[in-house]
Amino acid sequence: MKNKVALFLTLFFVSYCYSTDMEQRTTYLGLCTEFWDFDKPNPPTQEYAFFRHYVAQSSGPILEPMCGTGRYIIPFLEEGFEVEGFDASPFMFNTLRKKCEEKKLSPRIWEQYLETMPETKQYDLIFIPDTSFCHFLNHSDIKRALQKIYALLLPGGTFVFDLQTIYVKLANVGIWTGKIYKKSDATTIVESKLILPIENSIVPLMLRYELINNSGILKTEMEYYQIKLFHPNEMDGLLKEVGFSRIKKIKAHQHGRTPSAYDDTIVY
Numbered sequence: 001m002k003n004k005v006a007l008f009l010t011l012f013f014v015s016y017c018y019s020t021d022m023e024q025r026t027t028y029l030g031l032c033t034e035f036w037d038f039d040k041p042n043p044p045t046q047e048y049a050f051f052r053h054y055v056a057q058s059s060g061p062i063l064e065p066m067c068g069t070g071r072y073i074i075p076f077l078e079e080g081f082e083v084e085g086f087d088a089s090p091f092m093f094n095t096l097r098k099k100c101e102e103k104k105l106s107p108r109i110w111e112q113y114l115e116t117m118p119e120t121k122q123y124d125l126i127f128i129p130d131t132s133f134c135h136f137l138n139h140s141d142i143k144r145a146l147q148k149i150y151a152l153l154l155p156g157g158t159f160v161f162d163l164q165t166i167y168v169k170l171a172n173v174g175i176w177t178g179k180i181y182k183k184s185d186a187t188t189i190v191e192s193k194l195i196l197p198i199e200n201s202i203v204p205l206m207l208r209y210e211l212i213n214n215s216g217i218l219k220t221e222m223e224y225y226q227i228k229l230f231h232p233n234e235m236d237g238l239l240k241e242v243g244f245s246r247i248k249k250i251k252a253h254q255h256g257r258t259p260s261a262y263d264d265t266i267v268y
Contacts, residue, residue, distance in 0.1 A: 028068075028089035031209035031221045035189050036069060037095065038181040043071050043129070050253040050267070051127050054160050055081050060124025063152065065114045066132045070096040077105050084123075086112035114145055122154040128161040131265070134228045137202060139238075142228070146242045159244070161268055162252065166229045168264040170195055170203065187213045203227040232261060235268060 028036075042048075055062055055076055067073045067085035069092050076083045077100070086109060087093045093111040100107060126149055136142045149159055178192045189211055196204040204226050211219040239247050251257035252265035259266045 027223050027225050028087075028092050029209075029221050029223065030091050031189060031211055031219060032207070032223060033069060033089065033091040033095050034183075035179075035181065035191050035209055036092075038189065039179065039191075040071060043075065046253050047129060048072065048075065050255065051129055051160065052076070052079075053255065054125055054127060054158060055083065058125040058158075060154055060157070061121065062125045062127075063123040064127055064129075065112075065117070065149075066128055067096065067109070068092050068130075068132075070099055072129055073107065073109070074099060074103065074105070077107050078103065082107075084108040086110045086117070088113045114148055117148060117152065119148075119151045121152075122157070123152055124154050124157050126153060126157070126159045131162050131164050131227075133161050134164050134230075135225065137226055137228045143238055143242065146238060146244075150242050150244065159268075163230050163235060163266055163268065164227065165264050165266060166198075166201055166231055167262045168229060170198070173197055187211055187218065198229065201229045201231065203229060230266075239268070 051072065062081065062083045064073050064083055064085040067087050068089075070085070073083050073085045073096075084107065085096075087096065088111070090111055093109070096109060100109065133145070136145045153159060173195050174197065176192055176194050178190060180188055180190045182188050189209065192208040192210075194206040196206070204224070207223040207225075209221040209223070210217050236247060247268065249259055250267040251259040251263060252267060
C-alpha cells in the first residue's frame with residue numbers, strides 16, 4: 001500500500017465509550033446521553049484549540065467520526081468551518097441533530113458505525129478527539145478501523161487523534177463514585193461509576209444512570225464498557241501496517257512538544 005497520509009497523535013483520558021460489537025450496542029443510551037451533555041457540554045479549551053489548528057489548516061473536506069452530541073463539531077460549525085460528522089448511538093445523534101436545529105445549523109451529519117462507513121467520499125482531514133479511538137479493543141478491530149480511516153482520506157490527507165497509554169493513573173479503582181445533575185423539570189440524573197482493575201491493557205467500567213424525582217426512581221440504565229490502553233509504540237506499528245506515513249507523536253494537545261516515554265496521553 002502506498003504511503004499517502006500524514007498522521008499526528010495525542011493521548012488523554014477517555015471520556016466516552018464506543019463498543020465495536022455492532023450486534024450488541026448497549027452504550028450511549030438515553031440517560032447516558034443526557035448526563036453526557038450536562039457533564040461535558042463544551043470541549044476543554046486546550047483540546048479545542050489543538051484540533052482547531054488542523055481544522056483551520058485543512059484545504060478540503062473535514063470529517064469527525066464518533067462525534068457524539070457535538071461538543072467539538074458544533075463550535076466548529078458556529079465558527080464557519082464546514083465539518084461533517086457521524087455517531088453510532090441514535091441517542092447521541094438525535095441530540096446532536098436537535099441542537100443543530102436549535103442553533104439554525106445545517107451540517108451534513110448522520111447516524112453511522114465507523115466500521116460500515118461507505119467509501120464514496122474522501123476527506124482532507126479526519127479527527128477523533130476525546131480518546132474515543134480507545135474503544136476499539138483488539139488488534140483486528142483497531143486495524144480495521146484504521147484501514148477504514150485510511151480509505152476515507154484523500155491522498156496527502158491527515159488523521160489526527162488522541163489515545164490513552166498504559167501509564168494512565170486510575171483513581172478510585174474498585175470503589176463506586178457518582179455525580180448528580182438537576183434537570184429543568186425538577187428531576188435528577190444520577191451517575192454511579194465503578195472502575196475495575198486493568199486486565200491485559202483493558203480498563204473495564206460499570207456505569208449506572210438513574211432518573212429520579214421526589215417519589216423515587218423513574219428509570220435506570222446500566223452500561224458496561226471497556227477502554228484500550230496502548231503500550232509505547234504499539235500504535236506506531238499498526239499505523240505503518242495500514243500504510244500511514246509521516247507518523248508524528250505530540251505531547252497531549254501541546255503543539256511543538258514531544259511526549260515522554262511515560263505520558264498517559266499522546267496525540268498522533
